[in-house]
Amino acid sequence: MTLLLSGLRFAFIVYVVAVVALYVFQDRLLLPPAPTVTDIRLGRHADYDVQSWYPRGWYAGYVITPTGRQPIGTFLVYHGNAESAENKQSLAEVFVRFGYRVVLVEYPGHGRRQGTRTMKAALAASRSALSDARAQWAESIFLVGESLGAGMAAQSIRGEESAVAGVLLVTPWDSLESVAAEKLRLFPVRWILHAPFDTVDALKHYAGQVVVVGCELDTLIPVWHAERLARLHPHVQFLLLPGAGHNDWFSSMTADHWREVFRSLQVAPAQ
Template sequence: MSLITLCIRIALAAYVVTLVALYFMQDGMLLPASIELAGPPTGHHAGYDVEPWHVNGDYAGYLVTPSGAQPRGTFMVFHGNAETAENKLPLAEIFVRDGYRVVVVEYPGQGSRQGKRTMLAALAASRESLGAARAQWPGRLYLVGESLGAGMAAQAIKGNEASVAGVALITPWDSLASVASTHYPIFPVRWMLHDPFDSVAALGRYDGPLVVIGAQQDTLIPITHAKRLADSHSGAHLMLLPDANHEDWFGAMNDAHWHRVLHWMQAD
């Protein structure tokens, strides 16, 4: 056996081993273990109250309600993959201060929620949470998803289009398969994913207000994916944050930005 032949066989073996590892490790890569938290944010805060939210008797996230006021609708927040529901109170505050109750959805195996930490389990929980919120509170229902949560929100809408009054997707993908192909171009990742999580297809029948917020310095989910998602949906509003990346987009949003988002969502 020549040295070249040996090198080729070693390279092919390493390629196959990597393929297998990517297939079986994708849930752990996409949903890393929850970060350490000091404790749940329950109790009274300035202008709002926080309590655990349950679906079918099991903890499923947090319910944030304006103090001393009747909510004028419901926002559901779907967080990103390196976060938990405990991290999203600053985002929930944006909507609760405008008079809405906010449900911060938790995924199985994340934060304080029991269950297996997989993408498909997170998807099932997201859809179940939307159904539970619809049953619990009549009236306008809006969805907000960030990063992985944008993918979960888009998938939850599928089949529930008429019940969603508006949606905002922040640093989103057009499809998970498309993003994975960007990061792993030498592997057939479109065939390896357990689910392509195609947000474009999931929103195909949704004709309500859609806001897409993209961070132009984003290297994790490059801005091209947010643009493709917005371009695929007739009437979508695209907000670009020129100096923000995937992690600091929230700090780049000011009151004027949020007022515009709520207006586009028809929630102002």
């Protein structure tokens, strides 16, 4: 009996330590280091121009502008975790070809941006990017978020619903809390998380067009989270990518898929 009680006491201590560690170090778990940054080449490319973005006097990402024509609007792109703005150049090219300006938003502590690498800092930077883009450009603004970035994009809309013309959320969670609870079943996730990052709740007052892209074989954020988000929001167009996983969604997007996205967002190419 004494041995049993000692074992239970030890297990309880280990459990409590694990709970405390999850609470204290969750930013490190949610925002792991990105691979070595490969700088985007600044200046003129074949069809667009790339410049660093300094909306408030300090680096906040990149702005990519189609050459030879006035942009007809702006897409803000929020990247996923273990990434940086430099990883999103190929995605930006999709929107630039339609005649749109693209801002690749960077979070503090990621890529070339200085600062503290926390969810709170990333959210503040995401919201600032939207307000800074509104102040700098008059055309329509669309938000694009992938994985973690989908959560950031959704939270950025709160209180700014009328400023956003449309939203594309790729491999999103319905809430970070629900994903974490699914993976950490033995822990009181609701009390551990600093914030639930509830995308369903963040979009509840948004009346604009929303496109949600889910991947059938997503093991990081299982597709049912994206399906639940789409089911609970009245303005969502859901696009399922059969056979695609969390990290290969972009290569699974066909020309028809992109046409469906643009049609749902009511985006027209520049003339």
